[in-house]
């Protein structure tokens with residue numbers, strides 16, 4: 001028997017709920033992936049590059065054209081000119097970017113501040129590198145950052161803070177004040193930041209995503225981790241990228257080259273060509289705003305309480321005013337009895353704190369959302 005390095009980790013809730021949804025023929029609003037396909041033109045481009053023979057290893061840090069397109073995107077969105085050769089690395093999904101960034105900075109005994117609820121890959125990445133997760137809860141009910149608590153959690157051992165904006169599962173989008181406060185807290189210490197920005201193009205009601213790289217001090221300390229999967233409806237391609245200053249990128253690449261070395265070649269060429277038209281990523285806010293609005297409008301006919309998400313493609317709902325049932329039990333019961341699968345928010349807390357909330361993914365076709373809302377309007381409690 002192997003003495004497990006991750007004894008607490010079992011099958012993730014996303015796998016459990018997706019299987020439960022399939023077994024019960026329920027509508028799957030649990031796992032975070034689009035229920036629709038990517039654009040045919042992008043598929044055509046992949047076929048074209050496959051046939052043209054772009055089928056061997058890509059350069060370790062990514063195909064040059066794709067890195068150039070990402071540099072262009074950063075210039076368009078944030079007016080920041082990155083050096084594509086030295087500050088941008090293409091990797092196999094944001095999950096790899098997060099792991100490589102954590103591995104680059106965390107040593108045995110280092111403390112890493114995680115803001116909870118937190119995406120499930122953060123803590124294992126820290127633990128596998130000998131780090132110690134230090135959990136700080138986000139404020140209820142809006143899931144803003146409690147900066148007093150973050151300040152109190154910082155010690156001489158703190159090496160890294162992991163943040164996520166727009167946030168999964170809560171949809172909170174960081175403000176300029178959040179960026180300024182974080183910078184103030186770390187400026188005189190050797191603390192790095194991993195910023196998970198996979199939902200960078202999905203914000204609502206005119207709210208702007210503020211990448212941590214837009215703050216001059218944070219930019220020097222931050223690994224910005226992103227995903228092509230969420231932006232172009234291609235989560236199955238597992239492609240992402242990391243933006244970081246030269247010295248951080250150089251350490252990041254040392255890890256990346258021994259984790260995967262490089263990522264899928266024809267897909268990188270296809271994305272590079274697809275991204276020559278910036279509207280293909282800029283339009284995403286509007287695209288998802290319609291879905292969020294439709295979902296929230298329908299939720300008004302259900303017994304749930306909710307505040308519309310500011311970003312990401314998830315909507316939280318709460319039911320504590322109606323029932324004492326645990327969120328896990330309710331998620332399972334709704335899947336089996338009502339036919340709609342969701343994720344209990346307690347799974348995003350290390351101690352399974354139950355705030356009586358569920359997370360629904362609204363990255364689905366409108367008919368699917370309407371059908372799910374119809375089912376959720378039935379008596380649930």
Ligand SMILES: Cc1ncc(COP(=O)(O)O)c(C=O)c1O
Nearest residue numbers: 032093094095119168227229240
């Ligand atoms: C917050 C967050 N970070 C990272 C990821 C992983 O992204 P990728 O599929 O590119 O590895 C996800 C996917 O659900 C996510 O929601």
